[in-house]
Amino acid sequence: MHADLGRIVGSDHVERDVVVADASGLDGRAAALVRPATAEQVAEVVTWCYARGVAMVPVGGRTGYAGGCVPLRESVAVALDRLDRVRALDAGLWRMEAEAGVTTATVARRAREAGLLFPPDPGAGESSQLGGNVATNAGGPHAFKYGVTGAWVTGLEAVLAPGELVTVGGPVRKDVAGYDLRALLVGSEGTLGIVTAAHLRLVPAPELALPVLATYATVADGCAAIEAVLSSGVVPAAIEYLDRRALAASPPPHVGGETPAMAVVVEVDGTEDGARAAQAEVREALEEAGPLDLVVIDEPEVRAFWRWREGVSLGVRAARGEKLSEDVAVPVDRLGEAIEGVLEIGARHDLEACSWGHAGDGNLHATFLLDAGDEPQRARADDAAQELFALARELGGTVTGEHGIGVLKDGQLRHQWAPAAVEAHRAIKRALDPRDLFNPGKKLP
Amino acid sequence: MHADLGRIVGSDHVERDVVVADASGLDGRAAALVRPATAEQVAEVVTWCYARGVAMVPVGGRTGYAGGCVPLRESVAVALDRLDRVRALDAGLWRMEAEAGVTTATVARRAREAGLLFPPDPGAGESSQLGGNVATNAGGPHAFKYGVTGAWVTGLEAVLAPGELVTVGGPVRKDVAGYDLRALLVGSEGTLGIVTAAHLRLVPAPELALPVLATYATVADGCAAIEAVLSSGVVPAAIEYLDRRALAASPPPHVGGETPAMAVVVEVDGTEDGARAAQAEVREALEEAGPLDLVVIDEPEVRAFWRWREGVSLGVRAARGEKLSEDVAVPVDRLGEAIEGVLEIGARHDLEACSWGHAGDGNLHATFLLDAGDEPQRARADDAAQELFALARELGGTVTGEHGIGVLKDGQLRHQWAPAAVEAHRAIKRALDPRDLFNPGKKLP
Numbered sequence: 049m050h051a052d053l054g055r056i057v058g059s060d061h062v063e064r065d066v067v068v069a070d071a072s073g074l075d076g077r078a079a080a081l082v083r084p085a086t087a088e089q090v091a092e093v094v095t096w097c098y099a100r101g102v103a104m105v106p107v108g109g110r111t112g113y114a115g116g117c118v119p120l121r122e123s124v125a126v127a128l129d130r131l132d133r134v135r136a137l138d139a140g141l142w143r144m145e146a147e148a149g150v151t152t153a154t155v156a157r158r159a160r161e162a163g164l165l166f167p168p169d170p171g172a173g174e175s176s177q178l179g180g181n182v183a184t185n186a187g188g189p190h191a192f193k194y195g196v197t198g199a200w201v202t203g204l205e206a207v208l209a210p211g212e213l214v215t216v217g218g219p220v221r222k223d224v225a226g227y228d229l230r231a232l233l234v235g236s237e238g239t240l241g242i243v244t245a246a247h248l249r250l251v252p253a254p255e256l257a258l259p260v261l262a263t264y265a266t267v268a269d270g271c272a273a274i275e276a277v278l279s280s281g282v283v284p285a286a287i288e289y290l291d292r293r294a295l296a297a298s299p300p301p302h303v304g305g306e307t308p309a310m311a312v313v314v315e316v317d318g319t320e321d322g323a324r325a326a327q328a329e330v331r332e333a334l335e336e337a338g339p340l341d342l343v344v345i346d347e348p349e350v351r352a353f354w355r356w357r358e359g360v361s362l363g364v365r366a367a368r369g370e371k372l373s374e375d376v377a378v379p380v381d382r383l384g385e386a387i388e389g390v391l392e393i394g395a396r397h398d399l400e401a402c403s404w405g406h407a408g409d410g411n412l413h414a415t416f417l418l419d420a421g422d423e424p425q426r427a428r429a430d431d432a433a434q435e436l437f438a439l440a441r442e443l444g445g446t447v448t449g450e451h452g453i454g455v456l457k458d459g460q461l462r463h464q465w466a467p468a469a470v471e472a473h474r475a476i477k478r479a480l481d482p483r484d485l486f487n488p489g490k491k492l493p
Numbered sequence: 494m495h496a497d498l499g500r501i502v503g504s505d506h507v508e509r510d511v512v513v514a515d516a517s518g519l520d521g522r523a524a525a526l527v528r529p530a531t532a533e534q535v536a537e538v539v540t541w542c543y544a545r546g547v548a549m550v551p552v553g554g555r556t557g558y559a560g561g562c563v564p565l566r567e568s569v570a571v572a573l574d575r576l577d578r579v580r581a582l583d584a585g586l587w588r589m590e591a592e593a594g595v596t597t598a599t600v601a602r603r604a605r606e607a608g609l610l611f612p613p614d615p616g617a618g619e620s621s622q623l624g625g626n627v628a629t630n631a632g633g634p635h636a637f638k639y640g641v642t643g644a645w646v647t648g649l650e651a652v653l654a655p656g657e658l659v660t661v662g663g664p665v666r667k668d669v670a671g672y673d674l675r676a677l678l679v680g681s682e683g684t685l686g687i688v689t690a691a692h693l694r695l696v697p698a699p700e701l702a703l704p705v706l707a708t709y710a711t712v713a714d715g716c717a718a719i720e721a722v723l724s725s726g727v728v729p730a731a732i733e734y735l736d737r738r739a740l741a742a743s744p745p746p747h748v749g750g751e752t753p754a755m756a757v758v759v760e761v762d763g764t765e766d767g768a769r770a771a772q773a774e775v776r777e778a779l780e781e782a783g784p785l786d787l788v789v790i791d792e793p794e795v796r797a798f799w800r801w802r803e804g805v806s807l808g809v810r811a812a813r814g815e816k817l818s819e820d821v822a823v824p825v826d827r828l829g830e831a832i833e834g835v836l837e838i839g840a841r842h843d844l845e846a847c848s849w850g851h852a853g854d855g856n857l858h859a860t861f862l863l864d865a866g867d868e869p870q871r872a873r874a875d876d877a878a879q880e881l882f883a884l885a886r887e888l889g890g891t892v893t894g895e896h897g898i899g900v901l902k903d904g905q906l907r908h909q910w911a912p913a914a915v916e917a918h919r920a921i922k923r924a925l926d927p928r929d930l931f932n933p934g935k936k937l938p
Contacts, residue, residue: 138826139724140720140723140724141720141723141824141825141826142723163726184669185669185673187667191667192666195644196667198673198676199640199644208913208914208917212911212912212913212914213911214910214911214913214914214917215910215911215914216910216914218824218889219824219889220822220823220824220855220889220890220891220894221637221822221825221853221854221855221856222632222636222641222822222851222854222855222856222891222894222895223822223891223893223894224629224630224680224891224893224894224895224896224897224898225891225892225893225898225902225905225906225909225910226906226909226910226914226915226918226936226938227677227680227681227685227918227921227922227936228630228643228673228676228677228679228680228681229914229917229918229921231643231673231676231677231679232672232673232676232677232921234673234676235669235672235673236672236673240672251728252726252727252728255726275585275586278585278586278587279584279585281608281697281700282697283696283697318763318767319767319770319771321766321767321770322763322764322766322767322770325764325766325767326764377665377666377667377668378665379586379663379664379665380586380666381583381586406667408666409666409667410665410666410667411666411667444663444664444665445665446665446667446668446669446670447670448668448669448670449665449667449668449669450667450669451669452669453669453670453671457670460670461670461671464670464671465659465660465661465670465671466657466658466659466660467657468653468657468659469653469657469659469660469661469671469674470671472653472659472674472924472925473671473672473674475924475925476672476674476677476921476924476925477672478924479917479920479921479923479924480917480920480921491671491672493671
């Protein structure tokens, strides 16, 4: 195996017997990890594996939270990090073509340098890679206004079974010639093929983005504030929230005193004048719901403010050393019930719980705080997570809004979808990966 | 057959031996046309047909341009027009759930009455239905800023083989629990199942939308103007164009004198102040390219202006009585070549040609003008269309940006995609419709 794979990618780029882990804490062992340099080499690796019945696990920045890149059985891990070229950037035409191993931060930076915006902003952008963003259909705070990764992908280059390099879509912005294979690969977690490059749509960067943070004495008040913002006529770029325990673990800048029950962050963007006018309207809406405190953030504080927001997950983890976080999503009018429900589930399992997340999209990072190494606590958290998934479904939502099924939510889909839809999911997997060699064991319904 | 189907939908809602046509001029005969009143009745009809190997053709507003609703063999036509309920409209939450038979105009009007916008605006909105919009992933001028129909669908209710009513997604705005069946059904032209309802995302309506029209002496100047607009930093809501012959057939309001080579229409929207500021920037960009004439349209003229734009297709048809129009799309930097190419192809086949369309999306309505009933001319136009498809592919584009493959572009996909991608398309069809009964003969690769 190693010699054959070395002939494809170069022997320096094959490692034997490698442990691959992601941010979920899961790990697994691959018989080999190969690092192809080109899409053609990826196709050759897939051809070699597919012909021999060898499973493949695509590996990006290893920042996932569902075990998507963790090998479950004798596998070849296919790391995409050497496919790191931005193949084309057409600033005047609002588009970029980038390989799967380009980091999310590099895509964003290259766009920004051209006066453009690549809006998806999942966490860990310095490490996470475009291929993984596509495979999970990654979101982030600004998905509220701009949509998730898939909304910005106009074409994909990918290797399909049994080792064919294909391109669907491209720099063209509209295309209904075939079934939307592009959209099918987006979010498929590497189980239908391996994405090697993406054609991205970009948009002129807003001149200014301005957040407002308001705190509330109750979750009900915070949710009323969110609905007031939605009724204001303004289209915010992001609507985020944190509950009391999350705020305590990661206090926002410029907010003192007793920790409130809920903080709501609303960012608007646009031209300088437009953003300021919208910020005033948002402020008025947030004030309607009777905030404890309201902080208008302006330049030069905006970047520091978002760095705080990006650090919330780490802050919550640090509170006790470990955590179990799940990314359920619910219709936005059920957000309050979901936030309270997380706390109730935690209490039933004797676990400290909290949540924060993308309020406008009804997307919670529902979290149980754990002491490192406490196995009974971890087992209770696993049980609590099952109740959380049930709660999300009861509220008309989904077990995963951002991270995907991976290994950790294995089997959840069949509680969420009707049997015929689950069967359609399975039929698509069989149709495109008849030997079950693309990331086997992942995204199982 | 008719008695059994009558027991499901009521005998008043079964017609025998019906001719079904769409706007392409194609027609075909169905053994029966049924008009179910509910999604459950659609499921019963599909169950009956699927068990007996009877083909089904979903029929919406019959406004398609590719023969999508035209029966090709012994079929049951399933008309969705009685599924005409807006099941829910949550203004404060920016969402609507509507059945497949609700007209596009009704969806837009109900949204507007709630202060919201449903952006997809394909032609013939008074007749076209939401189910057909979903099945074709319909676009329109404002897809440039807002995206096509699929971008606004968060969930679908559909009947899959062999007659199962399922819902994928819903009012939740983010969901990566399963493969994106929603996106796969969008644009599948009824070949994978029958859509019965959609959960739609809406957005607060802009306060003001302001078009600017500029005319140019050459296509090159017009295309330079479009690129200047794209480089201005403004995000227009729509960027449209018409070439000389299209302008002659359907002269724009407020423009006199000799017909120019090209007109470019750029609309901006937003708050009152924001739209006016953006209009000024767009005007400046359009002036850079040296227009012959430039008309700033303002209230109360905006609606009348768009009514003119919507009438272009009819105006062009009326020029000689008939036309053949194809909706190819190319990367926007190849638009000029495509516009000139249409004229050259026309000239080679001794046909008067023209084009207009969604310039910002590189989407042309490339048209050959025909005399009604002139069969040799029609045959030359069919040959010319094949060259047009080849041109779109050569320019890195697609044979269809809006209308779909239907019957008319049957077999084009295999020239556009690699064989493995075409095989994936076929494998998906076999997986979800193993008996080939959903709209057979349509969207064939």
